Amino acid sequence: MKITELYIYLLLAVVLFTTAAFAATGEYILASLIFLGNALPGYLTTKSLLEKNGD
């Protein structure tokens, strides 16, 4: 479970990094697509992780 938790945080970091990288290169459509497409599943996964762990 600990590995899964770390993996989820890593995925979130990758999404944020990729969004920032495309925004920094002026590719705003791609940056927005990456961010918006992952916002809901990322939020729900993190929420589920925190709820189930009782944090």
Place this chain on the structure above:
Amino acid sequence: MINENVYRRFNHTAAACFIIYFLFPQKILGFERSFFILVFWLTIVGLEYFRLRNSINIIGLRDYENQRLAGFVWFATGTCMILYLYEIGMFPQSLAIATIVMAAYTDPVIGEAKKHYGNYGSFAAGIICSFIIFQLILGSLFYSIIGSFVAVIAEKPRLKWFDDDLAMQVFPITILTIISLIEGAPDLSQTLIEEKP
């Protein structure tokens, strides 16, 4: 335990981040960047090998994936194929980017829509989602309409030996590339991101 359905969807949508590959320089640590496509793919296949031998446990997979290749292997295979074929000049960059992002988002949208709205609703949701992504990235109504229908139709068959995660990438990009090469076909922007030397 976390909500495995949501976790599986997030893994799928996060796969859109593969397109960061196009921001990488041509050489990384002295190796051609395409070498890392092979390294990545072999890592995924290695993980799957140990999972199927029950040496490791990966959560979020479907029950039927216990005895067959998991979706993430099919998706990674499709993406690695696209990236490699792009490197050897077979696919344009714009289609490679659009297809990877489209496949990462449309499959989960179809899956969720099927639960709530049935087959017709999921078909419509898939078409709308893939069309919007193609249109935003390619900016061509012609290619967006064809690409979205091909992608959603390719997702439908349930075959043990050929997963929709691979089909949704391979069929649209191949068909759109072929169409773009036909004389008289509408122009397709080949490059979206300026490659680093």
